Amino acid sequence: MKPQFDQKLVSSFYLWFENKLLDDKIAAYQTGVSNTYKYVEAFDIPNGYNAYQGKYRQLVAEYEVSTPNTGIFVNNSFVPEGQANVFTDYNNGRIILPASSGQALNITSTSTIKEVNTYLSNDNPEQVLVESDFIVDGESSPKVYQSSSKLDEKTYFLPACFIFPSDSENKEFSLGGEEETKSRIRVMVLAKNNFILDGILSLFRDSARECISLVDFEDFPYGGFFSLKNYPYKYSDLKLNSSEKFYIQKVGASRINRASNSQQKDKKFLIGFLDFDLSTYRFPRQ
Numbered sequence: 001m002k003p004q005f006d007q008k009l010v011s012s013f014y015l016w017f018e019n020k021l022l023d024d025k026i027a028a029y030q031t032g033v034s035n036t037y038k039y040v041e042a043f044d045i046p047n048g049y050n051a052y053q054g055k056y057r058q059l060v061a062e063y064e065v066s067t068p069n070t071g072i073f074v075n076n077s078f079v080p081e082g083q084a085n086v087f088t089d090y091n092n093g094r095i096i097l098p099a100s101s102g103q104a105l106n107i108t109s110t111s112t113i114k115e116v117n118t119y120l121s122n123d124n125p126e127q128v129l130v131e132s133d134f135i136v137d138g139e140s141s142p143k144v145y146q147s148s149s150k151l152d153e154k155t156y157f158l159p160a161c162f163i164f165p166s167d168s169e170n171k172e173f174s175l176g177g178e179e180e181t182k183s184r185i186r187v188m189v190l191a192k193n194n195f196i197l198d199g200i201l202s203l204f205r206d207s208a209r210e211c212i213s214l215v216d217f218e219d220f221p222y223g224g225f226f227s228l229k230n231y232p233y234k235y236s237d238l239k240l241n242s243s244e245k246f247y248i249q250k251v252g253a254s255r256i257n258r259a260s261n262s263q264q265k266d267k268k269f270l271i272g273f274l275d276f277d278l279s280t281y282r283f284p285r286q
Helices: 005-020 125-131 150-154 194-205 235-240
Strands: 029-040 049-054 071-074 077-080 087-089 094-098 107-114 117-120 133-136 155-158 160-174 178-191 211-213 245-255 270-282
Touching: 005 117, 005 160, 005 178, 005 194, 005 211, 005 235, 005 270, 029 094, 049 107, 117 155, 125 160, 125 178, 155 160, 155 178, 178 194, 194 245, 194 270
Parallel strands: 117 160, 133 155
Antiparallel strands: 029 049, 029 107, 049 094, 071 077, 071 107, 087 094, 160 178, 178 270, 211 245, 245 270
């Protein structure tokens, strides 16, 4: 099945949103972080491969940051990023290697990690809040390494932003079959303090009336294991190769009052929402 417009829009929005958090205006990432990896039994790793879980989730894949991730050390030997049959799972902070490498490797790195994780979700915000486990940055928890249980599919590391595709519709725009596709994407922001929450809400509220590059679905930089298809990855290159764009008409930013939300009673974080109204002019029947 070939990808359709909505899939292209959502994946493009995700890449823009992720890159926006790395921009110099907010620089929501840390460099020079000492990282170690431990062998884990992982439910989502196919036969023939082993997974080693790092101490942090969501490594920075973007090359155009102050200090990009360039590789790891395996038994004190440097293995550069892009090495054949060695995959960096940027989403989960793991290293994936052939099973023949064994389960007792000493893997370390000096990592650049996200301060704010970014997740694409097929659930809705209520499901994520009620059905998920959350680990807040700074907490010590053995769940970092418990990747074999189904529960860990719903374990998220905070602060984080969850992207939820929402409504869309087409409206006639001009003769010849051109239409305006109006789309809405909702982002839920979970943060441990007001400084982080307010910073994220403020940054993206001010993105109204920006244009975002519509990246071909085939050019999505992440492949199997959420590793990079080609290293190095530069979001600026994707924008240069894209001639289509969509427009942010409006961004609404809001917070949830902790006292008024019963679902939040036992949570250790704050909740905010960003609602993006997007517009794309296209010829859907060509």
